[in-house]
Amino acid sequence: MRMITFSILRHFKCNALAYNISRRLKSDAVDIKSDDLKTKGASPDPDYIEVLPSWPEGEISMRIKATSSMRIYPNFVTEEEESSLLSELEPQLKRLRYEYDHWDNAIEGYRETERDSWNEQNAAILKRVRETAFSPHAELLPRAHVLDLAAAGYIKPHIDAVRFCGNTIAGLCLLSSAVMRLVHEARPELQLDALLERRCLYIMRDVSRYEFTHAVLGGEQSVWRGARLPRRRRIALICRERPRPEHCE
Numbered sequence: 133m134r135m136i137t138f139s140i141l142r143h144f145k146c147n148a149l150a151y152n153i154s155r156r157l158k159s160d161a162v163d164i165k166s167d168d169l170k171t172k173g174a175s176p177d178p179d180y181i182e183v184l185p186s187w188p189e190g191e192i193s194m195r196i197k198a199t200s201s202m203r204i205y206p207n208f209v210t211e212e213e214e215s216s217l218l219s220e221l222e223p224q225l226k227r228l229r230y231e232y233d234h235w236d237n238a239i240e241g242y243r244e245t246e247r248d249s250w251n252e253q254n255a256a257i258l259k260r261v262r263e264t265a266f267s268p269h270a271e272l273l274p275r276a277h278v279l280d281l282a283a284a285g286y287i288k289p290h291i292d293a294v295r296f297c298g299n300t301i302a303g304l305c306l307l308s309s310a311v312m313r314l315v316h317e318a319r320p321e322l323q324l325d326a327l328l329e330r331r332c333l334y335i336m337r338d339v340s341r342y343e344f345t346h347a348v349l350g351g352e353q354s355v356w357r358g359a360r361l362p363r364r365r366r367i368a369l370i371c372r373e374r375p376r377p378e379h380c381e
């Protein structure tokens with residue numbers, strides 16, 4: 133197993149071990165009720181989740197599991213809230229260089245950090261993210277992961293490692309819209325795109341998290357419903373649950 137340069141994102145990416153664990157976890161994952169997701173303010177997502185034509189028409193059950201295990205809340209933060217978050221993040225990010233040679237080639241053109249202390253306004257936003265995405269009993273990782281993708285950056289398909297985070301992942305999208313593509317690991321014809329608009333919050337858990345790879349498209353690939361979606365610099369503020377104890381190293 134390759135373990136080379138330090139990277140926060142590395143902890144959340146799959147590797148051979150994580151794949152194996154995630155396979156074992158799948159049977160648990162599909163048993164979790166997808167309506168555990170809070171639906172406050174969330175659309176059923178036909179506007180933001182698009183099943184791609186390669187998905188067989190008769191394959192309904194997996195379609196329901198996949199689409200109901202991902203939620204997108206458009207305009208979760210206002211422009212003013214976005215500016216407030218950026219003004220706290222930018223000085224920290226400016227000190228870092230974009231990297232183009234991620235240890236496992238999972239991500240190109242990124243810089244990243246973690247943060248656990250926020251000014252009052254931003255702490256309230258983070259609290260709202262956590263209250264929306266996680267159950268009150270969830271144990272969360274204390275720091276939010278800040279992932280800054282350059283305009284030319286992109287994230288290749290991967291499954292997040294269960295060793296480093298729990299079931300639910302919540303990402304607040306700042307500065308640029310993007311398309312996230314999910315592809316079933318064992319049945320690659322099962323594909324869907326999610327439109328992650330600037331200032332939206334997305335939540336992934338269960339099937340979308342464990343059975344599908346996810347990727348953030350860049351360059352020419354960044355297309356939503358047949359139209360180019362220009363990818364600019366994008367910052368994702370990602371909150372995660374602690375890993376389940378049985379998955380800790």
Ligand SMILES: O=C(O)CCC(=O)C(=O)O
Pocket residue numbers: 144279287292303346347348368370
């Ligand atoms: O940038 C994003 O929103 C996705 C990040 C990602 O792929 C991950 O944290 O596993």
